[in-house]
């Protein structure tokens with residue numbers, strides 16, 4: 001009897017220990033293929049038609065390694081918060097109430113991923129390999145000084161950015177919701193990618209409703225620094 005008891009305890013012990021195995025043993029690509037690829041596109045290209053944009057269930061991740069800061073990914077994948085208050089495509093989530101457009105809150109969904117710490121590390125490692133080889137790197141130095149008031153004026157008055165994006169300035173939040181919330185853009189996004197996304201939105205997403213606006217390198221750099229400082 002004693003022998004049988006012992007082996008049961010050993011088996012139970014192994015089952016208990018299995019999830020605590022080192023992150024290196026987890027295959028991030030396999031985890032993503034199994035748990036995430038039903039909603040997210042890991043191979044591209046982005047939709048080339050408006051129909052494709054309307055049907056996209058979740059943001060494209062095939063250039064995640066160029067877009068995100070790894071520490072943000074690791075933390076967020078364990079407890080996602082809402083980034084797009086009107087959903088991935090705002091037109092899918094609008095209802096008309098008393099002659100006014102409103103967001104149907106029930107149809108706006110945060111990412112359902114709730115990974116364990118080891119899984120989040122492994123999936124983040126995989127996502128960071130998905131780089132866009134054509135993106136210029138080392139363009140924006142986030143340590144560089146910039147004029148915050150001037151950048152705020154550009155973002156809110158001279159250019160239409162604030163109409164679609166929320167930002168935080170001196171603890172005050174403001175802005176529209178048809179684009180992603182940028183109030184913690186600096187924690188989430190790689191500064192070079194912020195620059196590249198402003199320079200040519202349609203390169204990343206041919207049918208996006210974010211306009212491509214001609215401006216000097218200095219102005220685009222200032223916008224990127226302004227957003228990269230928002231954490």
Ligand code: HEC
Pocket residue numbers: 031032035036037038039040057058059060073077081082083084085087088109110111112113114115123180
């Ligand atoms: C049922 C569909 C669904 C599944 C499954 C899903 N996601 Fe998401 N994910 C979303 C949606 C919707 C958003 C946008 C949420 C927002 O903007 O707040 C999102 C956002 C994200 C983002 C941020 C993207 C960005 O550009 O802001 C990452 C990273 C992400 N998901 C990773 C994952 C990973 C990794 C998995 C698998 C472990 C996963 N998701 C599973 C629907 C899904």
Ligand code: HEC
Pocket residue numbers: 059084088155159160161162163164165178179180181182185194197198208209210211213223227
């Ligand atoms: C008409 C609406 C609109 C305007 C105006 C607009 N954007 Fe966007 N922006 C978007 C949309 C839509 C996305 C990407 C949507 C997605 O990933 O789900 C985006 C993405 C971004 C991103 C990447 C954010 C992320 O989390 O994926 C940055 C940075 C950005 N915009 C900055 C700007 C700046 C700076 C301006 C002004 C020069 C601007 N936007 C003007 C709609 C807009």
